[in-house]
Amino acid sequence: MRPLQKKIIAYEQVQPQIDPQTEIQRSVDFMQHFLQVNHLKTLVLGISGGQDSTLTGKLAQMAVSQLRQQTEQPDYQFIAVRLPYGQQADESDALAAVDWINPDQVYRVNIKPAVDAAVASIETNGLTISDFNKGNLKARQRMLVQYAIAGACQGAVVGTDHAAENITGFYTKYGDGAADLTPLFRLNKRQGRQLLQFLQAPKSLYTKTPTADLEDGRPGLADEVALGVTYSDIDNYLEGRTVSDQAATRIEDWYRRTAHKRRLPYTVFDQLGSE
Numbered sequence: 239m240r241p242l243q244k245k246i247i248a249y250e251q252v253q254p255q256i257d258p259q260t261e262i263q264r265s266v267d268f269m270q271h272f273l274q275v276n277h278l279k280t281l282v283l284g285i286s287g288g289q290d291s292t293l294t295g296k297l298a299q300m301a302v303s304q305l306r307q308q309t310e311q312p313d314y315q316f317i318a319v320r321l322p323y324g325q326q327a328d329e330s331d332a333l334a335a336v337d338w339i340n341p342d343q344v345y346r347v348n349i350k351p352a353v354d355a356a357v358a359s360i361e362t363n364g365l366t367i368s369d370f371n372k373g374n375l376k377a378r379q380r381m382l383v384q385y386a387i388a389g390a391c392q393g394a395v396v397g398t399d400h401a402a403e404n405i406t407g408f409y410t411k412y413g414d415g416a417a418d419l420t421p422l423f424r425l426n427k428r429q430g431r432q433l434l435q436f437l438q439a440p441k442s443l444y445t446k447t448p449t450a451d452l453e454d455g456r457p458g459l460a461d462e463v464a465l466g467v468t469y470s471d472i473d474n475y476l477e478g479r480t481v482s483d484q485a486a487t488r489i490e491d492w493y494r495r496t497a498h499k500r501r502l503p504y505t506v507f508d509q510l511g512s513e
């Protein structure tokens with residue numbers, strides 16, 4: 239195994255094989271424990287219609303439903319948040335995901351007015367906000383809304399980050415990368431799919447092409463196209479298998495370039511340039 243591969247696997251804590259039932263219970267137990275020790279009542283998560291939020295949302299709903307039964311406290315709840323930027327092209331997938339999760343509450347906030355207003359205000363200073371940059375602003379606006387909801391409901395924001403996204407830093411810093419707990423951490427993309435299959439999710443939701451869908455000019459751009467490497471290669475790498483030198487180099491390049499996202503902000507005590 240490549241030396242950096244070994245180091246990354248140790249950090250991401252991915253197992254080469256999993257038992258889906260065990261991992262489902264592990265994430266559910268973790269979320270319940272998190273709520274109880276922090277005296278919080280609500281889990282909040284944006285549901286996009288993609289694989290990761292479908293799985294995380296289902297596990298969050300399972301966690302609070304069981305907790306209500308076990309504790310006889312009715313105030314534990316899961317709030318699913320629909321956060322389209324105007325009209326979402328794959329709205330039907332988002333509705334199918336919400337339908338399957340069957341959340342206690344569903345809120346809907348159109349982020350378009352806030353995002354467009356922010357871009358317009360910033361641009362009055364003579365700056366141009368690129369479509370890519372605006373995409374990250376959308377992700378941050380979604381996070382802002384989720385934190386406002388959590389703040390109003392004794393809640394915590396759940397993140398959907400998992401090993402295959404974490405290793406590549408394929409998320410917006412302080413956007414979808416910001417959360418209070420990440421119950422999928424340790425799983426790669428195919429293991430998340432395994433959990434959805436075990437839970438008998440609609441097949442279309444776990445066979446769907448993963449997309450951040452952030453850019454106006456490239457709607458539904460596949461993560462794998464943006465990354466230049468497939469999830470299959472990333473998953474194999476994380477399971478300690480051999481992948482082509484080209485794929486490994488690409489993955490390790492993403493890993494190095496995004497080191498700043500997997501840590502707290504730099505301070506005067508940091509050795510800059512040492513990562």
Ligand SMILES: NC(=O)c1ccc[n+]([C@@H]2O[C@H](COP(=O)([O-])OP(=O)(O)OC[C@H]3O[C@@H](n4cnc5c(N)ncnc54)[C@H](O)[C@@H]3O)[C@@H](O)[C@H]2O)c1
Nearest residue numbers: 370373374407408409410411450451452453459461464498
């Ligand atoms: N597919 C899409 O539609 C789409 C659109 C936008 C973004 N994305 C993805 O979302 C992710 C986010 O994009 P991003 O990483 O360009 O933006 P980001 O906002 O997550 O991170 C960039 C910011 O991090 C900070 N930063 C950069 N390098 C740093 C360093 N070495 N040390 C400390 N801070 C540093 C800077 O503030 C910079 O603006 C990417 O993986 C991108 O591909 C996808």
Ligand SMILES: Nc1ncnc2c1ncn2[C@@H]1O[C@H](COP(=O)(O)O)[C@@H](O)[C@H]1O
Nearest residue numbers: 284285286291320321322398414449450
């Ligand atoms: N359109 C969306 N509605 C609600 N929540 C969303 C939407 N798009 C993204 N999200 C949330 O962000 C994460 C990350 O998405 P990626 O596809 O991995 O970029 C997603 O899991 C949702 O929680």
Ligand SMILES: O=P(O)(O)OP(=O)(O)O
Nearest residue numbers: 286288289290291448449
């Ligand atoms: O985060 P999601 O739910 O949008 O899943 P994907 O990353 O597969 O688009």
Ligand SMILES: [Mg+2]
Nearest residue numbers: 286288449450
């Ligand atoms: Mg997505």
